[in-house]
Amino acid sequence: MFNLMLRFITTLLFSCFCLTTQAITMEAEGRALIFNKDLDSARQAAIKSASQQASLQASAYVSSTQSINQGVLSIDNMQVSSLGMISNIKILDEKIQGRMLWLKIRADVNFEEGCAGGVEGHGYQKSVAITAFPLLYPAQANLGDLSNIQTELGNQLSNLLNQNSNLRALNAGQLSVHETAQTAPSRQLSAGALTTVLDHTRQLDVQYIVSGVIRDVSMHDPATTAVQRNILIDFYNRMDYRSKRHLRTLALDLYVHDGFSGALLFNKQYITAGRWNLSPETRTGFASAAFWQQDYGLQSQKLLQQIGNDLSDKLRCMPFSAKITRSDGQHIWFNAGALSGIKAGDKLTVYRKSSFFTEDMRSHVQLINTRKTLTVTEVQPMFAIGRLAMDGAVYNIQPDDVVMAW
Structure with missing residues (x-):
């Protein structure tokens, strides 16, 4: 009976795991040139090439524009949406053919399932700025002196993301990006139209900007913390501390x-509530330690x-992108480097950035x-340099353009 139950639990856990991950076994070939008789480096390069081929073969989507130049296949642009992570690599065969391994x-x-179209950003670390969370009703924060929540919430959130996600979160808690908390994220343009688009986002130099508004930090029953109290009411509140009367809302x-x-x-919108049992004077x-x-x-x-968790899930499915800071011939500089997971040999697609105006300007x-x-x-x-097949001027690549990986 115990063995039967154990088998059932094991099968159930395996089934739950398979809902989020799956693995397939692939065979692939890789080649690399041997420089200065350095066989170990050539083997590592060949394994990397073979691993990429295995991932491509198992990927959900491979789209490439190819051309033949003097019998050599060259890839002008390659876009790969693959959630594949390579593991358990075994070398089945190895040969040296001239200078080639x-x-x-x-x-x-x-x-790892969950992203539409397989977008995963190749595991690169995306940059996020966490800005201020202004209080819609500042007077509600007087109880417990919680007015610092407007800046400290962003600090706590950025620390959390840096510890538990593949995001590089920057604390911008002193920066308020919304003109009016009551109507955020909407703002009115000079012509009278409404928009949810943030202005001056380029100054932060990050991929994504997280902001918000704290809508409510009030008590469910304000009488439990009213200043006009007496000894009997105080005693009753202390004895009744588990009551829902002591619940305080946090809505943002x-x-x-x-x-x-x-x-x-x-x-x-996020809403929670917890008991607040401290005196009005506290x-x-x-x-703070007392708050937690x-x-x-x-x-x-x-x-x-x-x-x-929601931010990690949402942004995990977004493409990785970085701003181009310099262009010189075939070489391009962009503002993401080793700290973002960029490695030599990685391939990213170049996007030109342009602006246009609608009829309402x-x-x-x-x-x-x-x-x-x-x-x-x-x-x-903090940055990396890449090479194009042709001079970047041919494509009119300029600073402020973007490189992207899907």
Whole structure:
């Protein structure tokens, strides 16, 4: 009976796991030139080439524009949407043919499901700025002196993301990006039209901008913390501390904007409540040790964790992009490097950035795919250099254009 139950539990856990991940075994070949008799380096390069082939063969989508030049196949632009992570690599065969090392591998390609179209950003670390969360009703924060929640919430959220996600979150808690909290994220243009697009997003130099508005931090029953009290009421409140009368709300709206175009990509409202049992005179502030000890602090922490998970899930399915900072002939500099997971040999697609105006004179940013691939040749911590097949001037590549990986 015990063995039967154990088998059932094991099967159930395996089934749940398969809902989010799956793996297939692939065989692929790779080649690499041998330089200065360095066989180990050539083998590593060949394994990397074979691993990429295995991932491509198992990927959900491969789209490329190809051309033949003197019998050599060249890829001008390659767009790969693959969730494949390579593991359990085994070399099945290996040969040296002149200066070329050839090998064949067998590997498991693990897929993580959940993104439409297979977009995964190749595992690069995307940059996010967490801005201020202004209070819609500042007087509600007087209880407990929680007015610092407007800046400290962004700090807590950025720390959470940096610890538990593949996002590089920058704390911009002192920056308020919404002109009016009451109507956020909407704002009125000079011509009278309404828009949810953020202005001046390029100054932050990040891929995504997270902002929000705190709509409510009030008590469910304001009488429990009213100043006009007496001894009997105080005694009753202390004895009745588990009652729902002591619940305090935390409600906020979250907005995620694209850092290049300012477009609103995601918005959601979050609401929680927890018991607030401190006296009206107690001033804990938000995110202090005394604050986290309260049930209200615990529920707030859970809400922040939920927000962090949602941001990780949403932005995980977004493409990786970085701004081009310099163009010189065939070489392109862009502002993402080793800290973002960029490696020599990586390939990214180049997009030209342009602006256009609608009939009502509203400005929009457009990214145009040049269908040209940039191969990374040099990587520094905060930036990288890549090479195009032809002079970048031919494609009119300029600073402020974008490189992107899907």
